[in-house]
Amino acid sequence: MHRNLVTIALICYSLSGFSQDAISGFVQDSLTNEPLVFAHVVLNDGTRGTTTDLNGFFKIRASGSVSHIRIKYIGYQMRKFPVGAKTDSLIYKLPKSNTQLAEVTILPGENPADRIIKKVVKNRKKADPGNLPYFSYKAYEKMIVTLDEDTTLTNKQAAEDTMVTAIRNLLEKQHIMMSENVYERKYRNGKYTDNVEATRFSGMKKPQFAMLTSQMQSFSFYKDYFSVGEKAFLGPLSPNSWNNYFFNIEDTLMVEQDTVIIISYQPKKGKKFDALRGMLHINMTDLALMNASGTVVNGQGVEIKVQHKYEKLGGETWFPTQLNTDFTMLGVDVGGFNFKGVGTTFNREVNLDEKVRAIDIGTNTLELDSKAHKKDSVYWNDQREMPLSDKEIQTYQVIDSIGEEINLDKRIKLLVALATGRFPIGPVELDLDKIIDFNDYEGFRLGVGLHTSPNLIKWANFGAYIAYGFKDKEVKYGGDAEFTLHKNLGLQLRGAYYHDVREIGAQEFLVDDNRSLGSMYSDLVIQRMDLINGWNAGVRINPLRGWHFEAEFRHQDEESKHGYRYVPENTTDSLTKAQYAEVRVGFRFAPFEKKMRLGAREIIQDKGAVILWATVTRGFKGILSSDYAYWKADLRLQGKFRIRKLGMEFWQLNVGWISNSTPYLKMYTPKSNYDDLSIYSPNSYETIRPNEFLNGLIIGVHHRHNFGSVKTGIKWIRPDFNLANSFGIGWLREPQRHTGLTIQDMSKGFFETGIVVDDLIKVNLLGIGGGVFYRYGAYSFSNEIDNLAFKLSLKIGF
Numbered sequence: 193m194h195r196n197l198v199t200i201a202l203i204c205y206s207l208s209g210f211s212q213d214a215i216s217g218f219v220q221d222s223l224t225n226e227p228l229v230f231a232h233v234v235l236n237d238g239t240r241g242t243t244t245d246l247n248g249f250f251k252i253r254a255s256g257s258v259s260h261i262r263i264k265y266i267g268y269q270m271r272k273f274p275v276g277a278k279t280d281s282l283i284y285k286l287p288k289s290n291t292q293l294a295e296v297t298i299l300p301g302e303n304p305a306d307r308i309i310k311k312v313v314k315n316r317k318k319a320d321p322g323n324l325p326y327f328s329y330k331a332y333e334k335m336i337v338t339l340d341e342d343t344t345l346t347n348k349q350a351a352e353d354t355m356v357t358a359i360r361n362l363l364e365k366q367h368i369m370m371s372e373n374v375y376e377r378k379y380r381n382g383k384y385t386d387n388v389e390a391t392r393f394s395g396m397k398k399p400q401f402a403m404l405t406s407q408m409q410s411f412s413f414y415k416d417y418f419s420v421g422e423k424a425f426l427g428p429l430s431p432n433s434w435n436n437y438f439f440n441i442e443d444t445l446m447v448e449q450d451t452v453i454i455i456s457y458q459p460k461k462g463k464k465f466d467a468l469r470g471m472l473h474i475n476m477t478d479l480a481l482m483n484a485s486g487t488v489v490n491g492q493g494v495e496i497k498v499q500h501k502y503e504k505l506g507g508e509t510w511f512p513t514q515l516n517t518d519f520t521m522l523g524v525d526v527g528g529f530n531f532k533g534v535g536t537t538f539n540r541e542v543n544l545d546e547k548v549r550a551i552d553i554g555t556n557t558l559e560l561d562s563k564a565h566k567k568d569s570v571y572w573n574d575q576r577e578m579p580l581s582d583k584e585i586q587t588y589q590v591i592d593s594i595g596e597e598i599n600l601d602k603r604i605k606l607l608v609a610l611a612t613g614r615f616p617i618g619p620v621e622l623d624l625d626k627i628i629d630f631n632d633y634e635g636f637r638l639g640v641g642l643h644t645s646p647n648l649i650k651w652a653n654f655g656a657y658i659a660y661g662f663k664d665k666e667v668k669y670g671g672d673a674e675f676t677l678h679k680n681l682g683l684q685l686r687g688a689y690y691h692d693v694r695e696i697g698a699q700e701f702l703v704d705d706n707r708s709l710g711s712m713y714s715d716l717v718i719q720r721m722d723l724i725n726g727w728n729a730g731v732r733i734n735p736l737r738g739w740h741f742e743a744e745f746r747h748q749d750e751e752s753k754h755g756y757r758y759v760p761e762n763t764t765d766s767l768t769k770a771q772y773a774e775v776r777v778g779f780r781f782a783p784f785e786k787k788m789r790l791g792a793r794e795i796i797q798d799k800g801a802v803i804l805w806a807t808v809t810r811g812f813k814g815i816l817s818s819d820y821a822y823w824k825a826d827l828r829l830q831g832k833f834r835i836r837k838l839g840m841e842f843w844q845l846n847v848g849w850i851s852n853s854t855p856y857l858k859m860y861t862p863k864s865n866y867d868d869l870s871i872y873s874p875n876s877y878e879t880i881r882p883n884e885f886l887n888g889l890i891i892g893v894h895h896r897h898n899f900g901s902v903k904t905g906i907k908w909i910r911p912d913f914n915l916a917n918s919f920g921i922g923w924l925r926e927p928q929r930h931t932g933l934t935i936q937d938m939s940k941g942f943f944e945t946g947i948v949v950d951d952l953i954k955v956n957l958l959g960i961g962g963g964v965f966y967r968y969g970a971y972s973f974s975n976e977i978d979n980l981a982f983k984l985s986l987k988i989g990f
Contacts, residue, residue, distance in 0.1 A: 215275060216251040217282035219244050219263055228286060229499050229516065230471055230483045231265040232443050232454065240446040243454075243473060243483055245501055246514040246536065247578070266442065266456065266471070305439035305455050312472075312479050313429055319480040320414035321511045326380045326548035330541040332575050335405060336584070337369040339529035340520055359529055366586040368531075370394050373402050374567075374575050380548040383737060388560045390567040390575065394588050395595025396604060398565045401788075402558065405517045405535030407797075409498055412512070413484040416836060418468065420496050420517075424834065425466045425488065428457045429481075436463050436837065442471070451476040459489055465837055466900060480510040495520040506544050513539045522907060538577050555682065555737045557797065558788035611795060619648045626657045631718040632867075632882070633754075634693065635663025651676050661693070664753075666723065668692040682734030682794075686744070693721035696756070697861030697886060699826055699848050701805040702742040702778030703732065713873035713986075714865035719882040720756070722857050725749040730776075738800075740780040747816050748772045750857050755932040758855040760819070766931055770855050773818035778807030778826075803830045811858070823851040824858070830875075839899040844875045846892040853888065853926045860890040862920050862938070872948050872963055872983040877918055879967035879981045885938045886930060887922030894918045901951060912950040912961070919943055940970035950985050961985035 219231045227248025234241035235258050244250045252261075254275075261284075264270045268286040317323055339359060374390040386404060393399040410418045416431070417424040428437055436459065443454040453474045459467040468486035475482050485499040501514040517535040573579070580588075595601070605616060614621035626641030639659025646653070656671040670690030677683045695718050730744025750770045752758075757766035784800030809824035827847040834840050848860040861883050865876035872878070875894045894916075901912040924937035946965030953960045963983040972979050 214251055214253050214280065215258065215261065216280045217284055218248045219250065219284045219286065220248055222285040222287045228265045228268070230473065230485060231263055232445060234262045234445065236260060237262070239444055242447050246499055246516045264443065303439060305441045306434040308453055308455065308474060309434055309439050312474055313431060313433070315479040316414040316429055319478065319510060320412050321509060322412040322414065324544065328376065328378045328543045328546065328548055329539045330376050331406065331537055331539050332577060333373045333404060333406065333535065333537040335371045335403060335533060335535045336367050337531065337533050338367045339363055339526060340532035341529050356528060366583055366590055369591060370584060370587050371403060372572065373404060375404065378548045378552045380550065380553050383553050384557065385554045386558045388558065388564050390571065391560065391564045392572065394591035395600040397601055401608065402560050404558065406515060406537050407558065409517055413481055413500055417834060418486060420498065425468045426837065428468065428472060430836065436460060436465060452482060464903065478510065482510065494522060505542055509544060511542055553737060555734050555787065556789050556794060557786040560789060614643060616645055619645050621645050623657060626659060631715055633664060633718050633721045634661030637661045666693065682732065684732045686732055687729040689727040691725050694724050694857070696720050696722050696856045697859050697883065699846060699860060701807045701826055701828060702776055703740040703780035704805060713871040714863055714876040717865055717867045717870055717882055720754045723751045723753060738781055738783045738785050743777045746774045746776060750855065756856055757932045759929045759931060770820065771818045772820060773812045773815040774809050776807060776809045780805050801832050820854045821852065822854055825849045839897055842874065842896040844894040848890045850888050853929050856886065856930060860887045860922065861885055862890065862892060866981055869982055869984060872985045877920065877944065878946055878965040878983060879944045879979065880942065883933065885922065886935050887924050887937050890920065890922035892920040908954050910951045910954045914948040914950065916946045916948060942971050943969040948983065948985055950987050957988050959987040
């Protein structure tokens with residue numbers, strides 16, 4: 193099958209108009225027939241040559257007599273191949289070398305490779321295509337998922353093992369899954385939108401999503417860190433990279449009229465950091481990358497390999513035109529075979545001259561055309577870089593038939609529903625977050641919530657729910673409605689009614705719909721809530737990427753049932769009930785946020801490095817029997833940034849202020865996450881008891897430094913160390929108005945510090961760890977053990 197693929201590919205290349213003085217072919221592994229990417233091809237015994245591309249293909253023009261070519265590739269034996277009358281449509285195979293790479297010895301004096309790398313780093317601002325003000329291109333992308341045999345496992349099994357034999361036979365005929373996408377990327381000042389015009393996914397008639405490998409990795413090798421998914425690795429072209437990586441000159445080539453230096457890189461002996469190992473092909477005329485590759489060093493859980501090929505466009509810009517991404521999932525094996533993905537992207541029709549306007553960059557990083565799944569075979573044949581192989585054709589045929597038999601489209605719709613929190617049932621959707629919940633006030637809470645399906649009414653959505661708390665013995669219910677006036681602007685009219693409980697003293701923000709799982713752990717320890725009859729009506733809009741605005745009118749009728757009473761001004765009566773009428777205006781600004789449209793909904797892929805929330809509230813007295821007049825202002829600034837080689841910094845600043853004294857519900861109590869043994873919740877106070885403090889003005893700071901994981905050599909033990917600190921201060925006027933509870937503010941300042949070790953045990957995607965926090969300062973307890981809080985850490989992800 194592979195031989196057929198290569199034959200077809202060579203015919204396509206040969207039709208491209210090679211002249212008689214051109215030598216071309218494919219370089220492959222002699223055993224597996226896998227292409228050898230960036231192999232060095234040299235004419236005769238000189239230095240003039242070229243390198244293979246991401247398909248292992250090369251083409252080189254010979255201006256004089258050529259008797260042979262030399263092909264070299266690290267880890268393989270160098271071979272000489274005679275050149276005969278036939279100079280194209282050839283296949284060259286290299287055997288692996290049996291010799292191990294010698295351990296590097298660093299001699300006194302400056303490494304000549306370091307001198308070259310320093311020049312490239314100095315020039316990277318000019319050479320990095322990611323620094324261009326704008327560009328656009330069209331891309332074809334193919335992803336294959338297969339199984340990769342782990343011989344250390346299969347060799348231990350019986351020779352007649354039927355599962356191993358069956359999998360081997362299957363993999364000779366087809367892959368497990370494959371997909372193809374055609375999209376256009378428009379880029380402007382660090383932001384981009386990928387508009388997917390065509391998508392094909394084996395087993396599905398109408399894919400609900402598009403997976404682009406180009407969005408899973410950094411666009412450029414020049415950045416300080418190269419990211420793959422959520423993992424970041426120190427870049428070989430980052431400042432002072434020569435202090436951490438060992439660079440070695442492997443070869444020198446003459447390509448056209450330019451000298452190309454091939455430099456390998458790997459972590460220096462004794463250096464421990466998230467590192468890559470690979471090759472850099474540097475054009476010495478422009479001090480720019482022509483090719484770059486990187487493989488994760490000591491990858492635990494997943495092995496990753498990336499390869500980028502650059503071409504010179506417009507006479508001066510080296511632009512990535514081919515990208516390969518391979519990943520192998522370790523520890524999730526099927527009969528001794530690991531899941532492996534191979535993604536290939538070809539960037540073409542690159543336009544560096546036509547200015548990309550701000551309006552061309554949508555609010556989402558990925559938009560899937562509603563007709564993307566309807567492209568015919570003529571379209572796909574025209575878009576593909578190479579015709580599909582027999583194995584790929586077989587994959588589509590077999591998986592498509594299986595997909596139809598098991599109704600894969602419907603199953604994928606269910607997965608999409610799980611990602612969005614709603615499970616489709618005919619014309620309605622079940623709200624998964626309404627089924628079961630738990631907190632210390634309500635105990636276990638069971639309920640059901642339904643919303644209309646987007647397929648029922650595209651421009652409107654209606655919902656309702658009912659729930660019961662087994663500890664507070666209260667029935668809760670409510671409903672909401674949403675009318676979409678402009679999809680691209682996210683312009684919506686929204687309204688809701690609810691008879692439900694709310695945590696007292698909690699800080700509230702408009703446009704705050706996407707809380708992380710970790711931040712929700714602190715909800716488990718909530719001890720005091722008020723019963724609210726409320727309704728609200730308002731409007732929401734997302735006019736520009738990262739900007740979300742919302743305004744609403746809200747009315748609430750509150751009743752306290754946990755012993756708290758409030759004494760209003762000019763009276764001695766203490767009350768358990770109150771009514772509020774408010775106008776609220778707020779925004780959420782996330783300049784680096786990445787979103788994708790998933791069916792009828794938008795999903796946040798990455799919240800970005802900085803997020804700012806702000807909400808201003810005006811409370812009115814005398815409107816709809818409301819009791820209190822006040823102003824409120826709430827601000828939250830959240831950020832994260834990386835310190836080279838030292839890890840990640842996470843910060844959150846919270847500020848809340850209310851102008852007048854009001855009942856507890858509208859005041860501020862710091863977010864507590866204390867219990868005998870609670871789950872660590874970032875940006876909460878781990879040692880503050882629930883409702884221990886009450887404030888009218890509160891300032892809180894949470895800081896966490898992640899040092900990164902420690903490589904233990906054991907794939908299920910990956911300790912990831914964190915140092916966390918929290919500070920809070922607040923003031924309360926007229927504390928005498930709050931009765932029935934112990935009341936104190938935080939005017940002396942509160943401090944706590946803790947250490948959290950994540951992923952002490954890592955099983956597939958689940959990481960389990962622990963931590964301890966210590967409370968100190970003016971609010972520390974006399975009994976030292978009371979100042980300690982012990983934590984369980986739970987994380988889900990790679």
